Amino acid sequence: MPPATLDEFTRGVRDIAPLAFGVTIYGLAFGLLAAQAGMGAPSTGAMGLFVFAGSSQIVATERLVAGAGTFGAIAAGLALNLRILLMTASLRTEFAGRPFWQVLLGVHLTTDENWALMHATRAKGNAAGYWYLMGGGACLMAVWIAATMAGADFAGALPDPVSIGMDFAFTAAFIAILRNLCRGAEDARPWLVSVGAAGGLALLAPIDPSWALACGGIAGAVTAGVARHE
Structure with missing residues (x-):
């Protein structure tokens, strides 16, 4: 990876790190929910790797726990994830001229947090492009998978995030993002x-x-x- 590209990627990782705390709590909460749906740590981690859409994963799993069936769970998850179509459509400039694998990787790693952070960074007059987005997305994916697997693996030992007020961490992160945008x-x-x-x-x-x-x-x-x- 060229030095300039590596620097941009590293800045994306560094800048997204404070938001990763909220993702950790959110991930632990999802791990607990996944355990209730009968999912173990490996299957929970695999879901995060291949789907990587936290809110949609939670909605889909909630539907399963509520007895909505596989089709209802998938439909609910897809409905909530429609916003990603609009977000990735706004990245035409970042994806233009790139190899197909980089476009696919970019679409897969685009989340609410790193997409919003990229635009917030630009709004402050700082450079932030494709590799900045990828750095943030890679960091969040690693944190998300680790947290969800931990939540599923230690479901019996972890407290309910709602009972200690930590369910608000993800919402607080979004409020901070919106304020900057x-x-x-x-x-x-x-x-x-x-x-x-x-x-x-x-x-x-x-x-x-x-x-x-x-x-x-x-x-x-x-x-x-x-x-x-x-």
Whole structure:
């Protein structure tokens, strides 16, 4: 790996490290849930390696535990993961001209955290490109797999994260990310539309909350796209 590429990759790892704490707690919580669904540490780790979509993995596993069946679990996970299509579509410049394997790797390692951190870093005037994104994604994947396997392996010995208030760690990480991305009042409309659509559908429509989240994300993205062309 060329020195410049390695430096960018390393900066991605370094900058994402504080957010990895929230992912650790989130991963332990998922490991406990996976154990309830009858999954052991190896299968939990394999799921994280090949799927690597934390919120979607949790929703799908919750559906299994609730008795929704395999199809219902997969549908719920895919619905929540629709937002990744919009996120990776915004990375056309980063993927342009790269070998197909790098594009596939980039799509696989793109998460809410490293995608948002890349844009937040750029908003501060610092360079952040493909390998910065990959560094953050590789770090998060390693932490996620280790935490989920530990949670599944030691399910009986770990406390419920909700009982000690640590379930909020992931939410707090996202609040910090959004705060860094916010450019002021011009960003308020798509965020409000997204929150309103997701909340309204979750409360009023007879659909799974994961579909409401996906619809809210799409509504916010469309609103931002329309505003950009006005």
